[in-house]
Amino acid sequence: xxxxxxxxxxxxxxxxxxxxxxxxxxxxxxxxxxxxxxxxxxxxxxxxxxxxxxxxxxxxxxxxxxxxxxxxxxxxxxxxxxxxxxxxxxxxxxxxxxxxxxxxxxxxxxxxxxxxxxxxxxxxxxxxxxxxxxxxxxxxxxxxxxxxxxxxxxxxxxxxxxxxxxxxxxxxxxxxxxxxxxxxxxxxxxxxxxxxxxxxxxxxxxxxxxxxxxxxxxxxxxxxxxxxxxxxxxxxxxxxxxxxxxxxxxxxx
Amino acid sequence: xxxxxxxxxxxxxxxxxxxxxxxxxxxxxxxxxxxxxxxxxxxxxxxxxxxxxxxxxxxxxxxxxxxxxxxxxxxxxxxxxxxxxxxxxxxxxxxxxxxxxxxxxxxxxxxxxxxxxxxxxxxxxxxxxxxxxxxxxxxxxxxxxxxxxxxxxxxxxxxxxxxxxxxxxxxxxxxxxxxxxxxxxxxxxxxxxxxxxxxxxxxxxxxxxxxxxxxxxxxxxxxxxxxxxxxxxxxxxxxxxxxxxxxxxxxxxxxxxxxxxxxxxxxxxxxxxxxxxxxxxxxxxxxxxxxxxxxx
Numbered sequence: 001x002x003x004x005x006x007x008x009x010x011x012x013x014x015x016x017x018x019x020x021x022x023x024x025x026x027x028x029x030x031x032x033x034x035x036x037x038x039x040x041x042x043x044x045x046x047x048x049x050x051x052x053x054x055x056x057x058x059x060x061x062x063x064x065x066x067x068x069x070x071x072x073x074x075x076x077x078x079x080x081x082x083x084x085x086x087x088x089x090x091x092x093x094x095x096x097x098x099x100x101x102x103x104x105x106x107x108x109x110x111x112x113x114x115x116x117x118x119x120x121x122x123x124x125x126x127x128x129x130x131x132x133x134x135x136x137x138x139x140x141x142x143x144x145x146x147x148x149x150x151x152x153x154x155x156x157x158x159x160x161x162x163x164x165x166x167x168x169x170x171x172x173x174x175x176x177x178x179x180x181x182x183x184x185x186x187x188x189x190x191x192x193x194x195x196x197x198x199x200x201x202x203x204x205x206x207x208x209x210x211x212x213x214x215x216x217x218x219x220x221x222x223x224x225x226x227x228x229x230x231x232x233x234x235x236x237x238x239x240x241x242x243x244x245x246x247x248x249x250x251x252x253x
Numbered sequence: 254x255x256x257x258x259x260x261x262x263x264x265x266x267x268x269x270x271x272x273x274x275x276x277x278x279x280x281x282x283x284x285x286x287x288x289x290x291x292x293x294x295x296x297x298x299x300x301x302x303x304x305x306x307x308x309x310x311x312x313x314x315x316x317x318x319x320x321x322x323x324x325x326x327x328x329x330x331x332x333x334x335x336x337x338x339x340x341x342x343x344x345x346x347x348x349x350x351x352x353x354x355x356x357x358x359x360x361x362x363x364x365x366x367x368x369x370x371x372x373x374x375x376x377x378x379x380x381x382x383x384x385x386x387x388x389x390x391x392x393x394x395x396x397x398x399x400x401x402x403x404x405x406x407x408x409x410x411x412x413x414x415x416x417x418x419x420x421x422x423x424x425x426x427x428x429x430x431x432x433x434x435x436x437x438x439x440x441x442x443x444x445x446x447x448x449x450x451x452x453x454x455x456x457x458x459x460x461x462x463x464x465x466x467x468x469x470x471x472x473x474x475x476x477x478x479x480x481x482x483x484x485x486x487x488x489x490x491x492x493x494x495x496x497x498x499x500x501x502x503x504x505x506x507x508x509x510x511x512x513x514x515x516x517x518x519x520x521x522x523x524x525x526x527x528x529x530x531x532x533x534x535x536x537x538x539x540x541x542x543x544x545x546x547x548x549x
Contacts, residue, residue: 055436060353083442091440097433100456100549109451110441146549159437166441 006031006170006200007052012066014047014056021047023224025066029217034192034201036211036232039221040247045204048221049172052202053089054082070170087114090163090199092173096155098147099162103139106147106158110165125165133161134191153184160191171195173203177210189214208248212236220244285529292523295516304523310487312511317520319527321487325404325497326531328490329479330472332408337416337468342461345423346449357424364424368417376481379410384482392494399494402484408493410478419468426460427453459547466539470532476501500524 007029014022022044029035037045047056054075056062067074070088078085099106107126116122126143130136135157139150147158156176163171173192177185192201193214205211211218211232218235220228220243228235228244239245255262295304299317307318348357388401430453438448454461476499484496485506504521512518 050436053440055439058432058436058439083444086440087442089440091436093433093436095433097431097437099434099438099452109438113442113447148549162437162441172440 003033004031005029006070007202008067008069009048009052010067010069012048012051012064012068014044014051014065015063016059016061021062021224022051025226027219027226027229029200029202031200032196032198033216034196034203034214035217035219036215037202037204037219037221038208038211038247039206041206043221044224045221046174049091049174049202049204051076052170052172053086053091054078055086055091057082087166088168089170089172090160090166090168092156092160092163092171092176094175095179096152096159098150098155098158101147102144103147103150103158104143106162107165110162114166129161129165130158132164132191132195133157134187135161151184153180153187156180156184157187157191160188164195169200171199171201173201175205176203177205177207185210208250220247222247285526288522288526288529292519292526295519295523298516305527308489312514312517312520315516317516317523319500319524321489322498322500322503322524323527324489325483326473326499326501328404328493328497329407329411329483329499330469332404332493333411333415333472334465334469336408336412337419337472338465340412341416341419341423341464341468344420345427346453349424349427350445350449350453361421361424364417364421368421372414372475372478373481375410375414376478379406379478379482383409387494397492397494400484400496402482402496403494404483404490404497405493407479407483407497407499410482411472411475414475414478415468415471418471419464422464422467423457423461426457426464429460430456455549459543462539462542462546466535469539470535473532473535474501474528476505480505500528504528 005028007027009025009027009029012022012025013020025048037048039045047062050056051064052068052070052075056064064076066076068076075085099109101109104126107129108122111122111125116125127136130139135154138154139158142149147155150158156179160171160176171192177188180188189210192203195201196216203211203215215232218228218230218232219226220235220239220241222243228239228241235244236248239248257265295317304317304319305323306320307316308320309316309318310321348360383406384401386401387403387406388399391405392399392401434452434456435448438452443451479499480502483499483502485498485502486496487498488495490497503524507517508521
């Protein structure tokens with residue numbers, strides 16, 4: 001492989017009680033590319049994403065084992081400062097969850113968590129990240145309004161801006177367009193394509209066309225297992241496994 | 254076959270609904286009007302200002318000053334809320350955010366049992382435990398003279414009474430916050446405490462105000478338990494260790510007795526009217542804050 005690996009997942013197993021959600025996951029996620037995790041609902045894509053920024057800690061019933069190496073640092077073993085670790089990754093969830101504050105403060109809150117205290121700098125950066133998320137032109141006059149007054153598509157872009165504001169190296173996106181209208185979805189996709197030069201993007205989706213449009217690297221999962229992974233040309237153009245062929249052919253969902 | 258066709262049945266059923274609604278909506282009005290008419294005799298002879306702010310209560314010589322009762326009620330209620338609010342808020346946050354789910358499953362029925370205990374039992378407990386505790390230990394320790402029957406005792410019993418109600422509402426409010434919102438702030442690198450302080454509390458604020466308002470209204474109107482431990486002395490309390498008298502206790506202690514005294518009956522009705530108006534006021538203020546904070 002010619003490109004650098006950013007995230008290396010080795011022998012990852014996740015149990016919820018006796019139920020195994022993820023089985024022996026081994027994935028290499030390339031740096032500064034869009035990696036799409038593809039698969040039918042309930043195959044463990046979201047859980048996989050949550051393992052990567054230790055959100056699994058929120059659910060005491062989940063037992064996680066294995067290794068997730070980011071820049072040669074096993075984040076699953078990290079004991080101290082999980083909070084710093086989470087800031088390496090921005091998260092975009094299925095539905096936008098703006099924080100209960102103004103549009104401006106949604107971004108400023110993230111900046112403050114990052115340790116930026118100077119008002120002038122916060123001002124400058126809020127503007128910067130809103131522009132980066134393609135939202136600035138729509139909200140420039142509404143900065144003091146509650147964030148929940150934005151449309152769903154705008155809220156999702158606000159959440160993206162908020163995620164970028166902690167200055168991550170990785171963006172984790174969990175079906176970020178599933179609740180959005182086509183135009184907002186397109187906005188998000190375009191933004192991702194621009195952002196991949198600076199960020200490593202992991203995108204969970206079940207929309208095949210979306211995967212085809214923007215992916216560089218594809219991981220196909222089924223029932224908690226990785227069936228196939230490779231570049232988008234390999235997986236879409238010439239799938240090796242029977243299940244991948246069936247899924248791409250639309251035979252099962 | 255039905256006697257009426259389905260459109261007719263719809264009309265009949267909705268008529269009943271409108272009647273029930275009217276009953277519920279007009280009852281408070283009727284109550285208000287009834288109390289007003291009954292206390293009109295008193296209001297004709299005395300100015301409202303004098304009634305509310307005069308300190309002298311001597312019905313036999315025609316002096317009706319409600320100020321000591323109002324002050325007593327406000328002190329007891331406020332003190333009870335000062336005890337209740339932090340206890341409930343901290344407990345609710347702890348059980349919903351820090352403990353495993355089974356703790357909540359055990360606590361919920363326990364809280365419900367506490368909420369179901371009759372207020373007379375709380376009052377008795379106050380007489381047997383709280384009053385002696387204050388007169389024998391707390392008073393001497395703080396070097397104040399007190400006989401135990403006091404504003405403090407009433408506030409204490411009252412807070413124990415309303416904690417289960419307020420706590421139950423608060424727990425429901427914190428449980429209703431979507432876990433994704435927590436995930437969102439965690440993913441930004443917030444600690445548990447930062448999440449609670451900046452996001453959860455703010456999200457829950459309208460609900461928290463509503464819960465406290467509900468507790469306040471209950472505390473203000475509570476009669477029996479307060480009456481048993483507050484001392485029932487018509488005097489302006491100088492400290493929380495002094496005995497006092499509350500508006501509900503005034504009505505409960507005296508209605509049906511001494512009604513031969515002129516205007517006494519009317520004065521008690523005025524006390525009830527005051528209670529109603531103050532509760533209404535609490536509700537309005539609460540509503541104002543809920544609307545104000547609900548926009549986020």
